[in-house]
Amino acid sequence: MKVLVIGANGQIGSQLVTKLHDGGEHDVRAMVRKEEQKKAFEDKGVEAVLADLEGSVDEIAEAMKGCDAAVFAAGSGGSTGPDKTLLIDLDGAGKSVEAAEKAGVDRFLMVSAIQAHNRKNWSEKIRHYFAAKHYADRMLMNSSLNYTIVRPGGLENEPGTGKVSAGENLDRANIPREDVASVLAAAISNENTYRKGFDLVSGEHSIEDALNQLS
């Protein structure tokens, strides 16, 4: 499959692009916001495209053309305010879902947050962030797309271990961003992840086993 990575310059997105580019199973296209980011990917031999999540659905749809799958790995991050949470994490995701429908990109993977589906377990300090992720996920589930919603726990920068735990409802725990990227790469064409959402933390299972046992 040809896979568009949205938020390719982010911490999970950039690792996912590398894994897909090196892995050989899929082709990858990196979607970024700035010309210098695009050039940096192209210098490494990675196809890249410019589009702004604060732009129009048409602009994002154009960037997706010819892809078979899209992964939303973008986020406004911790250095901007909750206004950007609404415009990027919620509306950027919602527009990407609409763009995928428009461009005929049927497969869509969303990077969400652990327990985003379960209001009573939202982190008190960033409840507004969980609200944005919650509704982005619901818009995707209400769409016509073949979705997978990956809800990782607390993100770490340690190297990945390749050992994870995945399930409908998991206790809050951490996981290296590299393992999240590996799970996304493995989930793209794993049919047992189609039309499902799951929490994801570090654990005892290989990624393949963890995805195959999802119910």
Add this chain to the structure above:
Amino acid sequence: MKVLVIGANGQIGSQLVTKLHDGGEHDVRAMVRKEEQKKAFEDKGVEAVLADLEGSVDEIAEAMKGCDAAVFAAGSGGSTGPDKTLLIDLDGAGKSVEAAEKAGVDRFLMVSAIQAHNRKNWSEKIRHYFAAKHYADRMLMNSSLNYTIVRPGGLENEPGTGKVSAGENLDRANIPREDVASVLAAAISNENTYRKGFDLVSGEHSIEDALNQLS
């Protein structure tokens, strides 16, 4: 019908409660967050109930029990930050929709904002607010409820004129909050507003005519 007004202490909500209480066509229950607000309504002979939009769906569903319709007229207002926009205007609305489904309150009216359905016409300065309203409206449209989404233009405190313009797409203009309250009251049992959303500004038509000509 028995109508729950959510955000009954707000500027539109309080005028709607008064109109419904005085009008005689419907019964009204005012949903408020604080005990003193509840008492103030009860002192005027208006049934009132306590529930917090930052609380659980169950708490809101409990407050709705026995009602036939609900009007979401709540908003975090301009004095709090965009984090509250996410928690009240978006998630408070989303939870109210879920609560209505749970409590069997089939009719649901939403106070939205002009052109909330049309990203290219969102006010640049408060795009994040429009994003919250946009997704709240979409959650309602994706629900099982019989909805009406009223999208007023710039809200004024002048007395109402009873003359409005309503339509799928209107140019930005103002409207007194009192006229918005009158339109909500009139729309509750007007079948021509069922499963529709419309922009609303001051205009040339009686409220009845404006609602009856909606296509």
